[in-house]
Amino acid sequence: MKLIVKLSLALALFASCAQNEIRMTDEIRLGVKSDAYTRAAVNDIDGLVKVGDQIGVYGVNIGSSSKAVPAKTKWGSYTIKNICTTEITKKGVVNFGTGYNYPEGEHVRFFAYHPYAEIGTQGTDYLEESTETRAPLLHFTTDGTIDVMYADPVVGSQVDSGSKLLLFNHALTQMHFKLVDTNGILAGAKVKSIIFSAVNTASTLNIETGELGTWNTPANITLDLAKPLEVTAAGVAVEGNIMLQPGLSGFTLNVVTDNSTYSDVKIKPDKTATFEAGTSYEITLRFTDKKEIKSLVTIQPWIMAGYADNIIQ
Numbered sequence: 001m002k003l004i005v006k007l008s009l010a011l012a013l014f015a016s017c018a019q020n021e022i023r024m025t026d027e028i029r030l031g032v033k034s035d036a037y038t039r040a041a042v043n044d045i046d047g048l049v050k051v052g053d054q055i056g057v058y059g060v061n062i063g064s065s066s067k068a069v070p071a072k073t074k075w076g077s078y079t080i081k082n083i084c085t086t087e088i089t090k091k092g093v094v095n096f097g098t099g100y101n102y103p104e105g106e107h108v109r110f111f112a113y114h115p116y117a118e119i120g121t122q123g124t125d126y127l128e129e130s131t132e133t134r135a136p137l138l139h140f141t142t143d144g145t146i147d148v149m150y151a152d153p154v155v156g157s158q159v160d161s162g163s164k165l166l167l168f169n170h171a172l173t174q175m176h177f178k179l180v181d182t183n184g185i186l187a188g189a190k191v192k193s194i195i196f197s198a199v200n201t202a203s204t205l206n207i208e209t210g211e212l213g214t215w216n217t218p219a220n221i222t223l224d225l226a227k228p229l230e231v232t233a234a235g236v237a238v239e240g241n242i243m244l245q246p247g248l249s250g251f252t253l254n255v256v257t258d259n260s261t262y263s264d265v266k267i268k269p270d271k272t273a274t275f276e277a278g279t280s281y282e283i284t285l286r287f288t289d290k291k292e293i294k295s296l297v298t299i300q301p302w303i304m305a306g307y308a309d310n311i312i313q
Helices: 002-024 045-050
Strands: 030-032 056-064 078-084 093-095 106-114 126-128 137-141 149-151 154-156 164-166 168-170 173-180 190-206 216-230 242-244 251-257 261-267 280-287 293-300
Touching: 078 106, 106 164, 154 164, 190 242, 216 242, 261 280, 261 293
Parallel strands: 030 164, 173 280
Antiparallel strands: 030 093, 056 078, 056 106, 106 149, 106 154, 126 137, 137 190, 149 168, 173 242, 190 216, 190 251, 251 261, 280 293
């Protein structure tokens, strides 16, 4: 009887050690979610690969993995604290350059944002430290080319250590352009640039909720053409796009050609009251006479890093 007890105890200890060893080697694995499609989501793996070394990640310990996952995040205890990724692979794997393991017995909630910033208290671009009840705030300044993003939070633990997939959302509104000269109004003149007048360029992003703070620091933002563009009756697409403050009812543009400037061109969304976050708009500018441009605004798939948004199977 004693032998059986001792043998049972030894087997129990062996099993316990084995289980602990397996759990302690459960590495945190994050990936990019690419099997769901919304206009607000980044599903373009090529675009994400291009910014794969510019994404900040948090892993916040949120309570015992033997209990239900808490609805709210209590900030302050971290497995990963504002680590910048080293790459996102073509297969959608997020790499850090070093491995991280799940803490034993803890749920971990993961957050990710772009562009990465160091924790600080001042400057044009920095990450404001969290409070117990509020996520860190990304203070950013945009020149119109920065794609500000945040990921839907995901939860993992040693008992649920499969790859956690991040679905990114765009925080800004995006605009790209098509130019049309139906009646030959430009008469050989070429378009050189499109200028947004007095748009706000600085705000904050809550990396958990995606909520944007107060906008400020107005400035002109220019979409410069690589070379002057000859506009045809069939229309030509302008390379590049601009990403700006969402929630506005309209913007004012100046369109500069070789020999003139079309000033105070108004653009407004057709189907919504404002230009919405996470939505990309194609702005068709039609030259109607020597002084006037008419605009048409339509919703289009988001363009990221030069690639159109696609459904990735």
